[in-house]
Amino acid sequence: MKKHVIFLEVEGGNDKGTDGLRPDTMPIVNSLKAVGWTAEVIFYTEAKKKELIEHIAAEADAYISRINPGNLDDESSYFEMLRQLTNRGVVGLERPEVMMSYGAKDVLVKLRDTSLVPTDTFAYYNMTDFIENFPKHLAKGERVLKQNRGSTGEGIWRVELVNKEEVDINGALFTAQVKCTEAKDNQVYNFQLGEFMNFCEQYIEGENGMLVDMKFLPRIVEGEIRILMINDQPVNVVHKKPAEDADAFSATLFSGAKYRYDTPADWPVLIKLFKEKLPMIIGILGDYDLPLIWTADFILDTDEHGNDKYILGEMNCSCVGFTSHLELSDDVARAIVKLVTKNKSKELA
Incomplete structure (x- = not known):
């Protein structure tokens, strides 16, 4: 293996820091270097697609997609490039089919x-x-x-x-x-x-x-609970409580929601439930490897016996950030090494 990873970003967008990169990209790059791997960041453009395919296929073991779909002019063209790369043996984190399985809203259906x-x-x-x-x-x-x-x-x-x-x-x-x-x-x-x-x-x-x-x-007013996952491990829980206005139901910061950051140990019932359901979720969503960084959002409901139950409201994996906890970059780097090594070993078997 080359032990080299290429991060794909795109210029512009409201998810960038002063250096023009996502704030959580360079921490992962540096964490990979700390474990003996190398990494580089490349800005994707449609005009350079052919050149990028050749460079990444020749130089890298894997790509890491760090592009918010909303920042792409043509998502289908970008996905087509990623498919070409995986067809040429580059490990995709994430592959388009994984992004669509774990990131599209119809996962709920x-x-x-x-x-x-x-x-x-x-x-x-x-x-x-x-x-x-x-x-x-x-x-x-x-x-x-x-x-x-x-x-x-x-x-x-x-x-x-x-x-x-x-x-x-x-x-x-x-x-x-x-x-x-x-x-x-x-x-x-x-x-x-x-x-x-x-x-x-x-x-x-x-x-x-x-x-x-x-x-x-209606119990959304008590808060939405987001589990942040690094591959198969829950690493962080965000409790997002909507603003207290009469009509407020949104759990986004922009809408005035208040965030509290917890550990998985603070939510033992939910974490146990989700980990137990993971094998079933994997099977239903296509039996792919779990995404590198992804989230699952839950809302409290009440069952027929008056007991609490958790309802899945959304999942996302297209470009999940962890800017509030950049120290997680070491965990992300270890997961990258594990996933790339596993996939490359399959090729050699």
Whole structure:
């Protein structure tokens, strides 16, 4: 093995430090060097794609993708480059199929037949399905719609019927008044249902377009619990409590949520549950190696016996940061060495 890793970044974006890099990239680079490996950071551009493929395939054992999908002009072209690299023997952290399995919102639909996700969770991949079925679900109670690839709460909507009587046998009326709150900033908007559904077409159109529809969990006001994972190990837990405004449900810092950083030992019941479910999750999501750095977000709910239960609200692995705990870079570096060595050993077997 070359023991050389290339980190892929892109210029620009609100996730960069003063040096133009993500704040958590160089700590990992330095931690790799401390264990005898080498690493470099390369900025991806579409114009240099062919040149990058040749350089990475010749020089590196692995690539580490540190690009937020929102900072790419053409995600599909970037993914196509990553697939070419893995086809040429470069270990991908992460491969596109892993990013889509663990990072797309419809992971919730794939897991809805498990105890982690309510069974009345749905995905809409076209407007016909959305128009036919969303009013039926809304008639039964508040819903949350989530666009596929949004970040910081953008395109995540809490939707509530203002008048519960504005329904018929097909569900909520298209003329019904709905109160819609976006998680980005807890801003409330009033629409007719038909208007709002037409507005949501932007989330369904285009490549990888899709909306997930799940019931609103009122105990979100108690906080969302994010488990930060380095491969198969929980290393940090963030308790994210929404602002105390009447309509607030967003757990993003931008929206005014308060964050508390805990250890996995502070959440023994949740950590035990999640670790027990990991083999099942891996199997359902394609039997891939777990991502290098990823998260799972949970919200408290109450079961039929009045006991607490944890509901999975989201998973992410496309470009998870750990800027609040840069000391984790040593753990990340060790995981990189382990994963690359394991995959390279498979090639030689």
